[in-house]
Each structure stands twice: as C-alpha cells, then as structure tokens.
Amino acid sequence: MSTRQPPPLRFPQVAVSCPWCHATPGEPCAVRRRGPRRDMTHQARRNAWVISVAVCPACQVTPGTPCADTNRRPLPEPHPERDAEAVRTQPSARTPRVHALGEQLDLTDEQET
Numbered sequence: 001m002s003t004r005q006p007p008p009l010r011f012p013q014v015a016v017s018c019p020w021c022h023a024t025p026g027e028p029c030a031v032r033r034r035g036p037r038r039d040m041t042h043q044a045r046r047n048a049w050v051i052s053v054a055v056c057p058a059c060q061v062t063p064g065t066p067c068a069d070t071n072r073r074p075l076p077e078p079h080p081e082r083d084a085e086a087v088r089t090q091p092s093a094r095t096p097r098v099h100a101l102g103e104q105l106d107l108t109d110e111q112e113t
C-alpha cells in the first residue's frame, strides 16, 4: 500500500567493492544513465566475490586467486562450479538462482570502445 520500495541489497557480492564501477562494499552498483540499481550487480562484482570466498572445484585455486585454465593462464571469469561452491558455502548467498546468475547487468552501455 505504500510507495514502491527498492529491493534490499541481498546479493552477497555487495560485500566486496565492484571492480567494474568501483562501488564500495555495501553500495549498489552504479549504472550510468539508469542510476543505481539495487536489484542487480555487475557480473565483474559477482566474479570478484566468488573468487574472494570460494575454492574452485574445477581448477583447485584458493580463495583470492583467479581461476586458471589447464595451461595455468588466468581465466577472465571463474568457473561456474566455483560460483556454485560460493553459494553453497556462504549462507548469505542463498538468493534465488535467477538473481544469482540471470539478472546481471548488461555491460554494453558502459563499454564505449
């Protein structure tokens, strides 16, 4: 019955700063032209959080170390198994899967090459 409230910041990845938009821990990601979005975060932030908290079941790297391929070259994104591991091991991460992976921001409007 009241005015529409923005959804709470439920994403575990807001615990870390966003490497993409430099949002500080606890702040929502900033999106140019559309203003802060409390219901989404950048994929880069999700990745940073996953890397910071979880051991990767796929490539066995420790928390804080980016995933690597079989030639030990760093991968731009963590393995999907690592995201699942982060969710499994972090009680704060038990958000609906659609929020966890399906509603990340489209970065195309921030990449002006």
Ligand SMILES: [Zn+2]
Binding pocket: 018, 019, 020, 021, 022, 023, 028, 029, 030, 041, 042, 045
């Ligand atoms: Zn961001």
Ligand SMILES: [Zn+2]
Binding pocket: 056, 057, 058, 059, 060, 061, 067, 068, 078, 079, 082
């Ligand atoms: Zn990995």
